[in-house]
Amino acid sequence: MADSSATTPLLVDYDSANVDPQTTETTTSSFFNLPPTSLDSIIEKVTKNSGFAQFLQAILVSLSWLFDGQQSFISIYADAQPTWHCTATDVNIKNSTCNPSSSNICQLSSSSWAWDRPPFTTTISDFNLQCSSSIVSGLPASAFFFGCLLGGFILATLGDSSLGRKNLLFLSSMTMSVSALLTSFAGNVWIYSALRFASGFGRASIGGCALVLSTEMVSRKWRGQVGIIGFFCFTLGFLSLPWIAYVNRNSSWRVLYLWTSVPGILYCALIFFFVSESPKWLFSQGRNEEAVASLERFGEPNKSHSSSLNLYLSRIPLVVVDHRQQETPPSFVDHYASLRSLFSKRWAFRRLLTLMVLSIGIGMIYYGMPLGVGNLGFDTYLSVVFNALSEIPCFVITFFFIGRWNRKPSVLAFSLISGVCSILCVLAVRSKWVQIGLELASFFCGNTAFSILLIYTLELFPTSVRNSATSMVRQALVFGGMFSPVLISAGRDNEFLSYGVFGIVTICCGLSVFSLPETRGESLCDTMDEQERKANATCGAIDPNATGASV
Known part of the structure; x- marks a missing residue:
């Protein structure tokens, strides 16, 4: 006699089968010996007995942050303003006007000065940009950040729609790394800037996609810790740059891009062959069999529980809860449905807007503090090392x-402390060591606030829009960072215009967190409707019929 359980589907769609779970006969009554569950509950069950598989996946996915960190800050050294000296002939001339500390290099004859290092060490000297306008010399860095902003809006939604988390992570990492490799062959500043734009465009969704993918594989108990792994890898990438730059200090700037791009391309192969797709995303797309297969791969390392795991999965009725997805014709994929969902629901729009405002304030601190240390009289090279090292205890503690x-x-406290320390940097003008200590404290607290903020974002939005929401929050960080160079330039004459403004903006933005609900220990929802019902059940704060901005 054939085993009747063999014909029982692993995932049951009650709506498509027109089955009422309350009136099902005894042939399927065993399904309801267990309480109703969700995909999050299944992940909880799997990770309880086989967390090592998820840990390896999280490490592999989070390594993408390392290459992201390198490309985000590589311009500090590749586009650095090189030092120069007066030539011996000019120095020996009486009443010579050449003085490296006070002379304008553009007003001197080309024979009266020379670079301290070979001209090919930075793009400024290699492309002869020392006398170009600030717009031209700063174009590569600006192009990179603009690419990040544009890529964030275009690519972020693909992680929630057609591509999924894994494919988007592979595409973004490959685009960033290949563009960085091609950058090493750029012949002028215009090609160089275009390739930096392409690299920023690809880089835009790496952090958010890696964070979402790694945290959706684990239980809520380890969600925060797994998220921090990615931040730590980003710090390692940031910290590796000074050492790579020091080893190649007399080599071409092109070598820096080779050192960082080739390992990134090899890493993309690991993503393609060894990373599993998020089971939560697969389920949200109706790809139930693939979702279960992904979960079973997580359970394989723990052989003693494999049979019980399969039995558990076979008894779980996973119901397709978002009927609107089934109404969409199979031939049409709406890539921006997740963004429309975020903006059309008033509660989601309020949450996203609050998180983005807070991220803008933190972005000024994160990108502005390392850039502005030169205004405090400290060596820029050492300041990068100090700030990168300060991120390590931040992520370890978190x-x-x-x-x-x-x-x-937590987000409120660290934001306020970061802002206060930034303002105090202006007041402690008599001691450079006190100033650098306050700068590091502000940078440390701002980093910690953003680390918690990203975990907070994951828990505030459901699976169907989580990748888009996370990417939008990260883009707000970049948007805040775009103002930092301007304020740092103004702060050379008045420090309050840099560190003072950073502190005030961060404090004001931090206060907006009062409007958000607490999420620690809460299970992750899969759809917008489920998130609404959950909020209504706890505090009745969300009106499911409320709509926000039309898109």
Whole structure:
């Protein structure tokens, strides 16, 4: 006799089968010996007994942040303003006007000065940009950030729609790394800027996509810790740059791009062959069999529980809850449905807007602090090392305490402390060591606030829009960072216009967190409707019929 259980589908869609779970006969009554569950509950069950598989996946996915960090800050050295000296002939001339500390290099004859290092060490000297306008010399960095902004809007939604988390991570990482490789062959500043734009465009969705993919594979107990792994990898990428630059200090700037792009391309192969797709995303797309196969791969390392895991999965009725997805014709894929969902629901729009405002304030601190240390009289090279090293204890502390910290008060506290320390940098004008200490404290707290903020974002939005929401928050960080160079330039004459403004903006933005709900220990929702019902059940704060901005 054939085993009747063999014909029982692993995932049951009650709507398509027209089955009422409350009136099902005894042939399927065993399905309801267990309480109703969700995909998040299944992941909880799997990770309880086989967390090592998820940990390896999280490490592999989070490594993408390392290459992201390198490309984000590589311009500090590739586009650095090189030092120069007066030639011996000119120095020996009486009443010589050549003085490296006070002379304008553009007003001197080409024979009266020379670069301290070979001209090919930075793009400024290699492309003869020392006398170009600030717009031209700063074009590569500006193009990179603009590419990040544009790529964030265009690519972010693909992680929630057609491509999924894994494919988008592969596409973004490959685009960034290949563009960086081609950058090393750029012949002028215009080609160089175009390739930096392409690299920024690809880089835009890496962090958010890696964060979402890694955290959707694990239980809520380890969600915060797994998210911190990516931040730590980003710090390693940031910290690796000074050492790579120092080893190649007399080599061409092109070598820096080779050193960072080739390993990135090899890493993309690991993503393609060894990373699994998020089971939560697969389920949200109706690809139920693939979702279960992904979960079973997570359970394989723990052989003693494999049989019980299969039995558990076979008894879980996973119901397709978002009927609107089934109404869409199979031949049409709406890539921007997730963004429309975020903007059409008033509660989602409010949450996203609040998180983005807070991220803009933190972005000024994160990108502005390392750039502005030169205004305090410190060596830029060493300041990068100090700021990168300060990120390590930030992520270590967050890793061990994220499970105990409530999200809302933690983000608020670290934002306020970061802002206060930034303002104090202006007041402590008599001691450079006190100033650098306050700068590092502000940078540390701003980093910690953003780390918690990204975990907070994951928990505030459902699977169907989570990647888009996370990417939007990260783009707000970049948007805030775009103002930093302007303020740093103005701060050379008045420090309050840099560090003072950073502090005030961060404090004001941090206060907006009061409007958000607490999420620590909460399960992740899969659809917008589920998120609304959950909020209504807890505090009745969300009106499911409320709509926001039309798109």
